[in-house]
Amino acid sequence: xxxxxxxxxxxxxxxxxxxxxxxxxxxxxxxxxxxxxxxxxxxxxxxxxxxxxxxxxxxxxxxxxxxxxxxxxxxxxxxxxxxxxxxxxxxxxxxxxxxxxxxxxxxxxxxxxxxxxxxxxxxxxxxxxxxxxxxxxxxxxxxxxxxxxxxxxxxxxxxxxxxxxxxxxxxxxxxxxxxxxxxxxxxxxxxxxxxxxxxxxxxxxxxxxxxxxxxxxxxxxxxxxxxxxxxxxxxxxxxxxxxxxxxxxxxxxxxxxxxxxxxxxxxxxxxxxxxxxxxxxxxxxxxxxxxxxxxxxxxxxxxxxxxxxxxxxxxxxxxxxxxxxxxxxxxxxxxxxxxxxxxxxxxxxxxxxxxxxxxxxxxxxxxxxxxxxxxxxxxxxxxx
Numbered sequence: 001x002x003x004x005x006x007x008x009x010x011x012x013x014x015x016x017x018x019x020x021x022x023x024x025x026x027x028x029x030x031x032x033x034x035x036x037x038x039x040x041x042x043x044x045x046x047x048x049x050x051x052x053x054x055x056x057x058x059x060x061x062x063x064x065x066x067x068x069x070x071x072x073x074x075x076x077x078x079x080x081x082x083x084x085x086x087x088x089x090x091x092x093x094x095x096x097x098x099x100x101x102x103x104x105x106x107x108x109x110x111x112x113x114x115x116x117x118x119x120x121x122x123x124x125x126x127x128x129x130x131x132x133x134x135x136x137x138x139x140x141x142x143x144x145x146x147x148x149x150x151x152x153x154x155x156x157x158x159x160x161x162x163x164x165x166x167x168x169x170x171x172x173x174x175x176x177x178x179x180x181x182x183x184x185x186x187x188x189x190x191x192x193x194x195x196x197x198x199x200x201x202x203x204x205x206x207x208x209x210x211x212x213x214x215x216x217x218x219x220x221x222x223x224x225x226x227x228x229x230x231x232x233x234x235x236x237x238x239x240x241x242x243x244x245x246x247x248x249x250x251x252x253x254x255x256x257x258x259x260x261x262x263x264x265x266x267x268x269x270x271x272x273x274x275x276x277x278x279x280x281x282x283x284x285x286x287x288x289x290x291x292x293x294x295x296x297x298x299x300x301x302x303x304x305x306x307x308x309x310x311x312x313x314x315x316x317x318x319x320x321x322x323x324x325x326x327x328x329x330x331x332x333x334x335x336x337x338x339x340x341x342x343x344x345x346x347x348x349x350x351x352x353x354x355x356x357x358x359x360x361x362x363x364x365x366x367x368x369x370x371x372x373x374x375x376x377x378x379x380x381x382x383x384x
């Protein structure tokens with residue numbers, strides 16, 4: 001299987017960021033759609049993309065795509081696909097599903113039919129009537145969209161946002177993948193200061209430190225496809241060796257995280273240590289009103305409270321006005337703020353230079369981008 005069709009799934013609104021990551025890894029043949037980027041690669045691409053993609057949710061192996069207007073059609077076309085070339089006799093192969101605007105709207109029925117079709121295919125190959133399913137995991141998904149069925153196998157296992165460092169979770173956590181997307185959209189340069197004044201359990205500063213030191217986000221975890229027979233273990237070893245070689249562990253960074261909540265700061269310190277970047281981040285309990293910096297050029301990236309709960313409006317209104325006052329003092333900095341609050345710009349006191357719709361979990365938000373002046377080129381690295 002020298003050429004595979006793969007899918008990197010992502011949250012709505014950051015597909016282009018994921019596509020940019022794939023291009024940086026050398027996967028140029030790609031198609032960008034809502035919530036996913038389809039690309040081509042060999043077996044090593046499964047290893048490299050799982051280790052390196054910062055904004056993708058999962059990497060899927062695409063088995064086939066076809067029109068299905070009846071359960072019989074779904075069964076027969078699923079059975080035609082080369083499942084026996086991928087799935088061994090002892091594999092565990094659960095089937096999940098989803099259906100949008102399709103005649104085959106019963107997801108449980110679609111899952112059962114796909115499972116049955118795969119079993120029939122494997123029976124032909126392995127000459128047996130029963131599969132114990134006590135071996136490596138191959139999570140299969142049947143996704144129906146407007147009568148088109150796409151069948152995939154998940155190569156990742158746990159979602160790629162699970163880097164392995166966040167063992168404890170504070171309130172309303174921001175996914176690591178979304179934090180990375182916010183940083184990459186900002187085009188933050190690691191020679192500049194980055195500050196998150198609402199850092200909570202530390203996700204944005206930690207992800208920035210991983211980017212700044214070129215540490216592959218998947219190095220601290222395992223993937224389902226590591227146990228697949230179609231991928232030689234040497235490919236995983238090579239991908240990890242490449243990632244370790246590219247790390248810049250001694251790279252000095254100016255990353256700050258602050259929050260008014262001492263418990264959140266304790267979590268942030270714990271997570272930074274687990275991620276191996278505690279020396280790259282300055283974490284301090286501090287209200288947003290106290291923020292100041294001796295550096296002339298920097299970037300603020302933050303996920304402040306949104307005010308989704310009843311009774312919070314007065315507090316949030318005051319907080320957003322305070323942010324506007326404090327950030328204005330850093331008049332040569334750039335600010336990037338994600339919130340679902342529709343009154344943010346009015347309360348902040350300035351219209352964003354650019355807005356981008358993003359989903360934080362299931363919550364539709366705007367990512368407000370306020371651009372400061374670029375640092376003078378002659379003093380860019382030494383005096384900002």
